Amino acid sequence: xxxxxxxxxxxxxxxxxxxxNRTRIVSSxxxxxxxLVIFGSGVRFxxxxxxxxxxxFIFPGIIGQTLLFTAMFxxxxxxxxxxxxxxxxxxxxxISRFSIFMGKMIGDSTDAVLQGVIVFFLGFILGVPINLVxxxxxxxxxxxxTFGLVSIGLTIxxxxxxxxxxxxxxxxxxxxxxxxxGALFPLQGLPEWLQVASRLNPLxxxxxxxxxxxxxxxxxxxxxxxxxxxxxxxFNVVLIAVGTWAFGRMK
Amino acid sequence: MVNVIETKLLTKxxxxxxxxxxxxxxxxxxxxxxxLGPNGAGKTTTISMLCTILKPTSGTAKVNGFDIVKExxxxxxxxxxxxxxxxxxxxxxxxxxxxxxxxxxxxxANQHKTRINEVLNLVQxxxxxxxxxxxxxxxxxxxxxxxxxxxxxxxxxxxxEPTLGLDPQTREHIWEYVRELKKTHDITVVLTTxxxxxxxxxxxxxxxxxxxxxxxxxxxxxxxxTLAGDVIMVKANNLEALKALxxxxxxxxxxxxxxxxxxxxxxxxxxxxxxxxxxxxxxxIFVESILLREPNLEDVFxxxxxxxxxxxxxxxxxxxxxxxxxxxK
Numbered sequence: 001x002x003x004x005x006x007x008x009x010x011x012x013x014x015x016x017x018x019x020x021n022r023t024r025i026v027s028s029x030x031x032x033x034x035x036l037v038i039f040g041s042g043v044r045f046x047x048x049x050x051x052x053x054x055x056x057f058i059f060p061g062i063i064g065q066t067l068l069f070t071a072m073f074x075x076x077x078x079x080x081x082x083x084x085x086x087x088x089x090x091x092x093x094x095i096s097r098f099s100i101f102m103g104k105m106i107g108d109s110t111d112a113v114l115q116g117v118i119v120f121f122l123g124f125i126l127g128v129p130i131n132l133v134x135x136x137x138x139x140x141x142x143x144x145x146t147f148g149l150v151s152i153g154l155t156i157x158x159x160x161x162x163x164x165x166x167x168x169x170x171x172x173x174x175x176x177x178x179x180x181x182g183a184l185f186p187l188q189g190l191p192e193w194l195q196v197a198s199r200l201n202p203l204x205x206x207x208x209x210x211x212x213x214x215x216x217x218x219x220x221x222x223x224x225x226x227x228x229x230x231x232x233x234x235f236n237v238v239l240i241a242v243g244t245w246a247f248g249r250m251k
Numbered sequence: 252m253v254n255v256i257e258t259k260l261l262t263k264x265x266x267x268x269x270x271x272x273x274x275x276x277x278x279x280x281x282x283x284x285x286x287l288g289p290n291g292a293g294k295t296t297t298i299s300m301l302c303t304i305l306k307p308t309s310g311t312a313k314v315n316g317f318d319i320v321k322e323x324x325x326x327x328x329x330x331x332x333x334x335x336x337x338x339x340x341x342x343x344x345x346x347x348x349x350x351x352x353x354x355x356x357x358x359x360a361n362q363h364k365t366r367i368n369e370v371l372n373l374v375q376x377x378x379x380x381x382x383x384x385x386x387x388x389x390x391x392x393x394x395x396x397x398x399x400x401x402x403x404x405x406x407x408x409x410x411x412e413p414t415l416g417l418d419p420q421t422r423e424h425i426w427e428y429v430r431e432l433k434k435t436h437d438i439t440v441v442l443t444t445x446x447x448x449x450x451x452x453x454x455x456x457x458x459x460x461x462x463x464x465x466x467x468x469x470x471x472x473x474x475x476x477t478l479a480g481d482v483i484m485v486k487a488n489n490l491e492a493l494k495a496l497x498x499x500x501x502x503x504x505x506x507x508x509x510x511x512x513x514x515x516x517x518x519x520x521x522x523x524x525x526x527x528x529x530x531x532x533x534x535x536i537f538v539e540s541i542l543l544r545e546p547n548l549e550d551v552f553x554x555x556x557x558x559x560x561x562x563x564x565x566x567x568x569x570x571x572x573x574x575x576x577x578x579x580k
Contacts, residue, residue, distance in 0.1 A: 001357075002357035005357065006354060006355050006357075008354065009350070009351045009354035010351075010355075012351075013340065013343065013347075016342075016343065016347070017342050017343070021342070084337065084338075084341070085334060085336040085337050085338035085339075086338055086339065086340050088304070088334055088336075088338050089339070089352070089399075090355065091304070092303070092327060092332060093327065093352075093355035094324050094325075094327035094328045094355075094356060094357065095355060
């Protein structure tokens with residue numbers, strides 16, 4: 001019971017902090033819009049993909065990107081907590097590191113998914129056919145995808161002590177995961193070794209699943225939906241275990 | 252008296268450095284116990300071990316009857332902590348911070364409201380409870396941390412440099428709250444400080460720590476008594492000559508030169524002060540000022556270590572401002 005309340009209060013904190021930071025909400029919905037409108041229309045003329053316009057094609061990819069960037073950013077926020085001493089208050093509380101990790105992880109995931117929802121509704125503006133059933137179907141996919149991504153962010157942040165390292169994470173984690181997820185282009189065109197790398201990227205399966213739901217029959221999916229979800233689930237179990245362990249050794 | 256904290260040969264080493272060296276202390280239930288010492292003496296490391304943040308390299312300790320290694324969860328439930336560095340969430344309100352802490356420490360949900368109001372009342376923050384912490388002053392944040400440390404009714408409250416960097420008025424207030432607590436809450440307080448006056452005026456007993464060891468442990472009054480006497484402080488143009496003369500002619504040996512002052516510890520300051528004056532005049536030493544005062548903890552520290560704590564404190568101050576600069580960046 002104590003564990004559950006501890007978990008809940010940490011979750012609530014993340015969500016409250018997110019909702020209070022309006023500039024972050026505005027700025028992080030601006031970036032996907034730039035990708036979709038400017039980048040999307042610019043590349044459109046290089047040809048359609050499998051009968052889809054390029055904007056339609058990248059739309060699920062940009063949702064995936066939003067999840068990735070928000071998840072990483074939120075995960076990394078543990079560095080702030082460490083820097084400003086708040087982490088100590090949590091770590092000495094009489095609750096397990098697993099509950100602490102899960103509270104933060106699911107709290108941050110909630111924030112990332114809220115961000116994803118905003119981008120999803122941008123689809124209206126872009127003329128991507130979206131509907132309520134679709135919305136209800138992508139919610140759990142977004143959540144499941146985000147769990148693993150936040151766990152990566154939290155794990156990295158537990159090792160890092162200074163805010164300057166943030167740029168390094170952008171270059172070495174965010175962008176490679178983004179580019180290798182198939183968000184911007186079909187992965188079939190990549191050389192063999194990069195295709196292997198993309199298979200090791202949890203976001204690849206998230207983007208594939210989102211496309212399967214959002215684009216329906218127009219999209220030739222890499223894996224069937226259930227398999228995408230099963231693979232993401234497998235990644236999550238490992239990443240959550242690693243994250244809990246990393247939190248356990250944090251001082 | 253029951254001991255609420257007991258340490259046995261408690262030791263913590265970081266590589267080759269022994270931060271805490273075979274510590275044996277017993278803190279009695281209901282007292283305000285002070286760990287006094289310069290920066291790097293091992294005070295915070297000691298507290299961190301007792302709070303189960305750090306594992307001891309060797310030795311054991313019990314807090315509220317629980318072993319700090321084997322029963323760390325029970326230890327954590329028994330204690331409240333106010334860290335040296337701020338540890339509140341500045342994007343939440345005061346009340347939200349307290350609510351969160353109550354949840355983390357398993358305070359029954361139906362008691363949240365009353366307890367939050369109770370501790371807010373104690374530190375006089377009711378008016379500002381629903382403001383975001385960013386709008387609080389440093390002293391108000393400290394008070395909120397104090398309130399937070401109490402919300403789960405801990406048996407022992409650890410305060411690590413509770414008034415560091417606060418203005419004198421706020422310090423005075425915090426001391427008042429701590430004294431109030433002891434009266435009303437049946438709580439044991441362990442605090443670290445390098446402020447002599449804080450230790451002197453607040454603590455029932457003081458352990459003076461230096462290089463990871465306890466070098467003296469007693470009530471402030473008795474610690475001062477061990478010096479047996481008053482301190483004559485002389486400023487003069489030729490201190491070395493005066494020091495030699497005093498030692499030779501007045502047969503005094505407790506002489507210490509601190510910067511530009513000669514401090515003479517004597518049993519009977521009132522009658523010896525004119526003799527020192529005479530001696531100086533006879534030997535054509537010009538005395539700038541002469542002062543007689545009761546011994547304070549500063550003298551006790553000097554007596555045991557041969558150093559002043561102030562020199563160390565100045566260094567620490569530099570360290571803190573450097574730390575704050577880093578954070579701003």
